[in-house]
Amino acid sequence: MTLRLLPLVGVLVLLCLPSSSRAAERPARIVVDPGHGGDQEGATSPTGLLEKDVSLQVARRVRDHLEEELGAQVLMTREEDQSLPLPERVEFSNKQRPDLFVSIHCNAMPTRRTRARVQGIETYFLSASASNATARAAADRENAEAPASRGGRGDSTLAFILHDLARTEAHQDSSRLAYAIHQKLIAATGSSDRGVLQAPFYVLNGVEAPAVLVEIGYISHPDEGGRLARAEYQERLATAITEGVRAFLAEVRRRDSPKPAKVAAPATP
Known part of the structure; x- marks a missing residue:
């Protein structure tokens, strides 16, 4: 009788495991989002290299x-040079129910002086307010493609949503993911470390998974723009x-x- 019950007990134990534990047993599902595309070209290098192509x-x-290295299941928001509105990127990601989301972009500066001077890597996760002026400028540039009704990101409803988001595990994991990726990028490239920052990026808002946006370098810088190519x-x-x-x-x-269950020590006589 006991032997017949063993398979059933095994199934019950598996069903009682947390879903996150079962997820850990399957390949990670990751959405990779190449920024821009189609008629949205993004930033441009001094030699005419386009952000949409590099990303x-x-x-x-x-x-x-x-x-190849992680055995992950990877889904791309776009596979070729095509226009894809920001809301559709978020919608696509959530339909995949991913374990994480990574959006890849190149940064740029607006003036000849800053283009010649500013270079480096920045990694972002979502926040209702930007970490600094640099983060605000990056978000404003990337959000320029957002629908006009939501492009400003200043309404109180959004602020409330983002404030609530800050208390969720997904948001905490977004921070952890950003730091993990950023540290590896700086170590591997020797690029200028411009930090892990927070900003209200449209493409990160609404993604139901740990989500980051990586600015892999300043395409507007004469040297870094060349390296990115x-x-x-x-x-x-x-x-x-x-x-x-x-x-x-x-x-x-x-x-x-x-976690293994703690077994009480036998009582001493």
Whole structure:
């Protein structure tokens, strides 16, 4: 009788495990979002290199590394040079029920003086207010493609949603993911460390998973813009992002794995 019950007991134990523990047993599902596309070209380098092209090239490399090295299931918001509105990127991501979301962009400065001077990598996660003027400028530039009714990001409803979001585990994990990726990027590239920052990026708002936006460099800088065009440098970026994702997933799986039950010591006579 006992032997017949063993398979049933095993099934019951599996069903009682937390869903996060069962998720840890399957390949990670990751949405990679190449910024811009189609008639939305993004920023431009001094030699005419377009952000939309660099972001797609790097995103494809990230996808390949995630699949080959982590065995992840990777879904791209766009696979080619096509226009894709920001709301559709969020909607697509949530339909996939991903474990995390990574949006890839290149940064830029507006004036000749700042274009010649400013370079480096920034990694963002969502916040109702920007960390500083640089973060605000980056969000404003990337949000320029957002629907006009929500592009301003200043309404009280959004502020309330983001305030509530700050208390969720997904938002805390977004911070952890941002730091994990950023540290690997700086170590791998030697690029100027412009920090992990927070800003109200449209594409991060509403994603129902840990979500980050990576500005992989200033395409407007004469030297960094040139590096972003090179396959070898793109490979370094993609490998670093993959290693950051690997570190984040390992941390989450350790945290969410079932803890062994404590057994009371037998009472001494």
